[in-house]
Amino acid sequence: MLQNKLISVTKRTRMTPYTRRVEAAGVKAYTVYNHMLLPTVFESPQADYWHLCEHVQVWDVAAEVQVEVRGPDAARLVQLMTPRDLRKIEPLQGKYAPMCDAQGFILNDPIVIKHNDQRWWISLADSDIKLWAKGLAQGYGFDVEVFEPTVYPLAVQGPKAEELVSRVFGDEARDIRFFRGEMLEFGGESIYVARSGWSKQGGFEIYLHAPELAEPLWDALFEHGEDLHVRAGCPNGIERIEAGLLSYGSDMDASHTPLDCGLGSYLNLQADIESLSIAALREKAKSQSIALKGLIFKQVMDFSSAANSVGGFDVWHDDVLIGEIKSQVWSPRYNKHLCFAMLDTKYLNENSTLEMCGQQGTIHDIPFPEDALSA
């Protein structure tokens, strides 16, 4: 089911300034993310995975749409949206900052990037946070503009990413620390380049604001990367699950809090900040009824008999529904089947394993402990 179906592309499912290059590179599949095409497969998920872990890939992640918040009340509005303390963020620094409503539920889990006190970018997972920010700004009467700037992130990911990016942008790129960025020059433009990206292989995201440079930038990366075996790639489901990277909309949604998802370390619930969700999250931190956990099975699993009608797999124990598998993949590196599952904490308190489809799996925190993967 749901295999080998085509995607219908219209103007609504937006192309990116890189789409022509992505097509020429032989993309086989897309998803739609923030109303925009996001490539998902080039050679095959497994071949793409091994290449990413060994070499360097160029990813069209323009679908990581930016929301720009600009004006005297910009810092106040951005802080209002997240329970993470943003007071000490420096210019050109990024922070993973779950956005929550007044009940503490997650509306998105973006990277917040500060350009200066009056200019911020929210680098989005898949939901229209622009509308949330606009609604708040309108209702509170804040002095800000909220809009989607013409910025098209291109990621360079993999162990050779630093070498490739420094060849194109200069050695300054090597000095950029994790989740920091610099304005670096390409094609006469000063472009925000950050050490970040949705993989554990290391790399950079180039927040290109000049669409006319999209193809020249793509081409420069390929010209300078030939001996590095550069290839077109995309966020890879195997790699991101091995790495414990969550996907908003799959692993969690607006019915979950960051605490449910094990994201407590990214929150500052004791901070004296003006954040919409902080009171609700302090209260919810006192007791937790569900938790996102990692599951490891030693066999290739076929979960189809547990498929529910909303795209997940139901987890049962003694005829009680105790949770749902949200994402799952076979890891060719560890020879294990890895899952993220939202599970009832009552069950978790009493059990460290779980049976599904006749097989026993072990339950772990996310990211998976290395010894559990290697066991």
Place this chain on the structure above:
Amino acid sequence: MLQNKLISVTKRTRMTPYTRRVEAAGVKAYTVYNHMLLPTVFESPQADYWHLCEHVQVWDVAAEVQVEVRGPDAARLVQLMTPRDLRKIEPLQGKYAPMCDAQGFILNDPIVIKHNDQRWWISLADSDIKLWAKGLAQGYGFDVEVFEPTVYPLAVQGPKAEELVSRVFGDEARDIRFFRGEMLEFGGESIYVARSGWSKQGGFEIYLHAPELAEPLWDALFEHGEDLHVRAGCPNGIERIEAGLLSYGSDMDASHTPLDCGLGSYLNLQADIESLSIAALREKAKSQSIALKGLIFKQVMDFSSAANSVGGFDVWHDDVLIGEIKSQVWSPRYNKHLCFAMLDTKYLNENSTLEMCGQQGTIHDIPFPEDALSA
């Protein structure tokens, strides 16, 4: 380009309670709409079109996600979001009501359905209006809840739709007027059924709130419709363009006002209503620089040489960019190539035709005049 690419489906691109039936019916392609799968092709766009115009189809349009606004301030919040006067809307009536921000730009063009003064549904085009409504409610301190209810619309469209729906829901369905609805019974549940749908062929939308009835409802429609040649279908690009139905995200987006899109007749700019956008739209009504128009070409057109990097086709005149084709399709009924294009009004004031790719097209209002289609 962008032909025959696969769609990657995860939990984030949500399945619907009808997806298993849609798959069994042989769906060939999907798009993603409100983070949910929306079927786009069964046999072929042309075969689907002719069948829709002659018989009756069942459409999984669960991706027409509802936003429920409930509470003492519900009517006030919904009115604030649209420049259409909702004061006289009756219970169970629907109204096409563009949602605009304080600058008059369109954020969505949903159907607003009133259950009662304190309970409304916003039946969405493709954007997260829930976040806009939640932001406004939060900022203004309104006493409302805003949430996505578990409602999965199923459309029954085509000239035999009334016959089929009345066989399943009873003859009361025949008395429902356009954009009105009734609570009708199926499977022991009272379900909101409206005479509406995204085609000009007539039909109903069944706002099923009980997902466990999704497959029984689908099956009942097929059992009762065998002699009516019922088939699975979906919104059809040929039919909707012939009919002049706009698609938010393709034909217009948050850079356009309803006035730009020829939707002035759905606004009540002189009404004494509390609507965020009404002041800006009154001002913008004084002069208009762009307008969405229909174009008709008598030949099969290949616009690929005009393709731009954002999924549209650029329209040039004397080396000046005067607009963009947003949607376009060959009409097998009229033997004409039909387009929706956003064009510079300066050009429109002086011209009633337009040359593209070496062919002359005529410019019309939307919906296309019947005599222009038949000419």
